[in-house]
Amino acid sequence: MTRDARDRTRLAGLGLSALFVVLAGKGGYLAISGSTPGHAHSVAKAEAPVRADIVDRNGELLATSVTAYSLVANPKLIWDAGEVAHSLKGVFPDINVATLTKHLSNETREFVYVKRGLTPRQRKAVFDLGLEGLRFEEESRRAYPRGTLAGHILGFTNVDGKGIGGIEYAMDDRLKAGGEPLRLTIDNGVQSAVESELSAAAAEHDIQGGAVILMDAHTGEVRAMASWPPLDANRALDLPLDDTARLNRATGAVYELGSVFKPFTVAAALESGAIKPTDIFDVRTPMEIRGYTIHDLHPISGTGTVTRIISESSNLGTVHINAALGPRRQKAFLGALGLLDRAPIELAGSASPILPERFDDLSSATISYGHGIAVTPMAFLEGFSAFANGGERVAPTLVADDARKAVPVRVMSALTTDMVNAMMREAVLTGTGKRAEVAGYRVAGKTGTAEKPTLGGYDDTHNVTSFAAIFPYDRPQYALIVTLDDPKVGAERGDTAALNAAPTAGRIIERVAPLLGLAPRFEGVRPAGAELRSASDERSSL
The missing domain is CATH 3.40.710.10 (DD-peptidase/beta-lactamase superfamily)
Known part of the structure; x- marks a missing residue:
């Protein structure tokens, strides 16, 4: 083999190696996988304490934290932002394709929220798409297992887990510190x-x-x-600000x-x-x-x-x-x-x-x-x-x-x-x-x-x-x-x-x-005739 041939073979090998590295990187980002897209965050986040539960006076559960998933993207690993945005539109009909395409095209960012709080069905649908540059991030999300019971007392949290109503807001510092459940005076019955x-x-x-x-x-x-x-505190974030149900x-x-x-x-x-x-x-x-x-x-x-x-x-x-x-x-x-x-x-x-x-x-x-x-x-x-x-x-x-x-x-x-x-x-x-x-x-x-x-x-x-x-x-x-x-x-x-x-x-x-x-x-509880x-x-x- 001539020197030129050996050089070409070596370059081809290096190219394939580089390609495998890129694909491995992209594949790793997809492997693990809600509400405005485009907010940048650091990928490495400190582990926060799990928000404390809220219980009634008898210890019966009123509010707790559950595992939820958000879909995030790394624009630097996305080859065709428009294609990715259009594909995701099929899973999330409320997504604005133009806005999402713009955010996914911004290669100065490495972390962009696409959607918060995915359902299991949505998570599977995204995974099945096999799109590059996406992954699922595990988060803690607030849940209220009794629905409307004590809804105005409990209040609710935003997508980042911060209390913005009721006891969730008033006792936010106590709750976000984790630890023992916060016990209320009410009785569920x-x-x-x-x-x-x-x-x-x-x-x-x-x-x-x-x-x-x-x-x-x-x-x-x-x-x-x-x-x-x-x-219903589970759906409070979806209500218009002027919805009368928000008012206690x-x-x-x-x-x-x-x-x-x-x-x-x-x-x-x-x-x-x-x-x-x-x-x-x-x-x-x-x-x-x-x-x-x-x-x-x-x-x-x-x-x-x-x-x-x-x-x-x-x-x-x-x-x-x-x-x-x-x-x-x-x-x-x-x-x-x-x-x-x-x-x-x-x-x-x-x-x-x-x-x-x-x-x-x-x-x-x-x-x-x-x-x-x-x-x-x-x-x-x-x-x-x-x-x-x-x-x-x-x-x-x-x-x-x-x-x-x-x-x-x-x-x-x-x-x-x-x-x-x-x-x-x-x-x-x-x-x-x-x-x-x-x-x-x-x-x-x-x-x-x-x-x-x-x-x-x-x-x-x-x-x-x-x-x-x-x-x-x-x-x-x-x-x-x-x-x-x-x-x-x-x-x-x-x-x-x-x-x-x-x-x-x-x-x-x-x-x-x-x-x-x-x-x-x-x-002896009433006068005669009453x-x-x-x-x-x-x-x-x-």
Whole structure:
């Protein structure tokens, strides 16, 4: 063999060797295998701790991390970016071919995300294509095995595993550090029952939205919190930003809640000595304040006792009581209840109240019966729970292992709470809250029906209805708020709290009381002649 021939053979061998090296490199990148393509990352990434699980108070799983795969590319190893992009379009129809081609043609990069969070079927389809310059990267992805259960509480994470809603956001540092599961205060069984009844109310009354919160008034632990429409945290990232399911109405929406504020007015007046429980008030003559007339749609017939003002929900009587109290003491009492600030719950997005610019005689009068002030259901329940805790308010919490232990704040005397609770018990036995009574569990509570505010006034065809309750009445431990946004009038249904929020509360209490370990008691729980029924006897009636 001539020297030229030997040289040509040697060069050919080197060329083939080089080709094998390139192919080996390309083959290795493909061997292991979601959402904007084109974000560059370093191939070598530090191993991060697996995000901690989230569990309920009993250790039952609510959120965990699972292995997922992302498709990544090295543009330096791709010969025909357009061909690769067009081929991947068959697996991922939402891919923009032109954009992906541009990113895959950028040979200054060695790492480009093509798609995050592949399904097993998508992963196999890509592998079967046998395209160069691609590989699968193993990642940790958040999963919520119970679907919509506690969705608004849990929140969700983005594709990079960072919390961007609910507890996932609020406790992000704790969760991303890994370790022991984060234990919440909710009980999955109780939470499921509450969500089920809220969903039933939504279907029955065709509501725009709703919220329910159940709280242990002694500890501040939230045992259940539901918002409607529900949220499936597994699909939250796919929802439009303006989708109403994203909003946690229990903590992120403010409402004028109406007559559920009346117990606060009466408690403030009793606590300050402005009135006595035996006082009588005019509940027949409309009152005018600076051109605004206050009257009762359904006036009380007979004597305007403080108990009847609560049980039969008299706006006029409440305004008379508030006149004896005065705006200054009213504002101070509401502030002590926490109603002038956002609720100190762990969830981000807890909304601040909407308050009048000043507490004058007119705003003070309307606030006394729950108009002219808008608060979240959570902020309301924080204050209302003092009636179930001997007059002490405890800050709410969703984290069972929270190092901060809420210090009770005395807002009113135990004597005042006993008097107001007796009035709310009468409201359930004989007044507007009769449909909330549950055999054996002795509910005390108050209805609230408020017209929805509009620009420059109120819409008398659309209401927000609520029922606030404590139970059991003789040994109160739990506080509950049910709020329904825009329930509709129709056959077998009405748009007042007595006809929708109250029966919903009754059905919730009937279901959760046994789960909370409360045994029913039937002796000595009602005056002679008072109706006592099970909440399951009827869904709703006019």
